[in-house]
Amino acid sequence: MRIAICDDNKAVTGDIDSMLQKIKKEEKIEMEDMDGLTVARKIREKDPYTILIFVSAYDSYFRQLFEVEPFRFLDKPLDEKIFREYFLLAYKRISTQNTRFAFRFEKRIYQLPLREILYFESNLRLIYVHGKDREYRFYGKLNQVQEQMESMSRYFIRIHRSYLVNYYHITYMNGKKVELFNGETLPVSKEYKDRALSRYLELLGDA
Secondary structure (H helix, E strand, O other): OOOOOOOOOHHHHHHHHHHHHHHHHHHHHHOOOOOOHHHHHHHHHHHHOOOOEEEEEEOOOHHHHHHHHOOEEOOOOOOOOHHHHHHHHHHHHHHHOOOOOEEEOOOEEEEHHHEEEEEEEEEEEEEEEEOOOEEEEEEOOOHHHHHHHHHHOOOOEEEEEEEEEEHHHHEEEEEOOEEEEOOOOOOOOOOHHHHHHHHHHHHHHHO
């Protein structure tokens, strides 16, 4: 992380720098008491989008890694060709995560990063956009939103006539419901069950 400290008083910038260095030192001590899997769990609790690539000379806890959904796993010694391939794939995914969804409602135009959208909900003629911090709405059809999402991102799954869910905010899915990281549960309809589960498993494998 790079931090710029801007102030016309050098004493103030010095104080801020000292405080940041103190935080850095304290956090480093804390990290030394954790293994990679523990760190990954803490990261995943805060951000489902973070790309995790594990590097290890052993695979004794490989199965445990699935709970934190690593992007890739690299063996030691590192192969430069494979490392380059995984890095470029990770970069491509990060780039798509910054894509924004734009919509208009009551003479205002909104735009939200896709990563901030938990799910879309259709109710009569309105589409509700459930974000991490608040809810938005606009007039439209969920089929059209789905088509737009498919052209922008691979990570939205249609689970119901009324719901289109962001894969990255799903804790788990079965044939009846989806649970999100924020604790919400949404129904999976019979009409969409097979396609939704297939898509979910495909994305899990791709992770």
